[in-house]
Amino acid sequence: xxxxxxxxxxxxxxxxxxxxxxxxxxxxxxxxxxxxxxxxxxxxxxxxxxxxxxxxxxxxxxxxxxxxxxxxxxxxxxxxxxxxxxxxxxxxxxxxxxxxxxxxxxxxxxxxxxxxxxxxxxxxxxxxxxxxxxxxxxxxxxxxxxxxxxxxxxxxxxxxxxxxxxxxxxxxxxxxxxxxxxx
Numbered sequence: 001x002x003x004x005x006x007x008x009x010x011x012x013x014x015x016x017x018x019x020x021x022x023x024x025x026x027x028x029x030x031x032x033x034x035x036x037x038x039x040x041x042x043x044x045x046x047x048x049x050x051x052x053x054x055x056x057x058x059x060x061x062x063x064x065x066x067x068x069x070x071x072x073x074x075x076x077x078x079x080x081x082x083x084x085x086x087x088x089x090x091x092x093x094x095x096x097x098x099x100x101x102x103x104x105x106x107x108x109x110x111x112x113x114x115x116x117x118x119x120x121x122x123x124x125x126x127x128x129x130x131x132x133x134x135x136x137x138x139x140x141x142x143x144x145x146x147x148x149x150x151x152x153x154x155x156x157x158x159x160x161x162x163x164x165x166x167x168x169x170x171x172x173x174x175x176x177x178x179x180x181x182x183x
Contacts, residue, residue: 046134046146049108054148057113057128060102062152068095068117068124069154088119091156095119095126109133111145119156127151 068091095117103113113130129149 042135046109046132050132050146050148053107053110053130053132054150056106057130057148058150058152060152061115061126061128061150062154064095064098064102064115064117065124065126065152065154067098068092068119068126069156070159088121091124092117092119095124121156123153123155125151125153 096115099115099117103115107113107130109132111131111133113128116127116129118125118127127149128151129147131145131147133145
């Protein structure tokens, strides 16, 4: 006879005259633990995707706000006049044109991704919001979609004017230091 051969009523023959009753607790435990483990692992994957998307959106929002704040343009890919006194609508249009290129295809599981740009005389604010659709959370959580909203902001500056102001302040400091040494 084979060992562990099932007999009537759940009895198993271990050796020739030894019989033991096999209870079904392994089956019950497996029917609870295996789905729970699969759920937890997939939940961790979804949370990882959600956090990655939120971090990437935050980074993209700040990069776009920074590019809009530097009114003289950024790099060779930006065909912007080298004039620092741009009005807010021109800067807003510049940032909106760059949104598609900046966002790209790097987001995972995103259903919608919306970027809004607000520009005034002192700041550039880029807000990014998106929703991520999950497959199974509607059974446990009240919302099927996980939404996030991040913003990036930067003060509008003109690099050339800022450098000139710093140089003037440095010259004034040097003159004051010379007077202090003489006295």
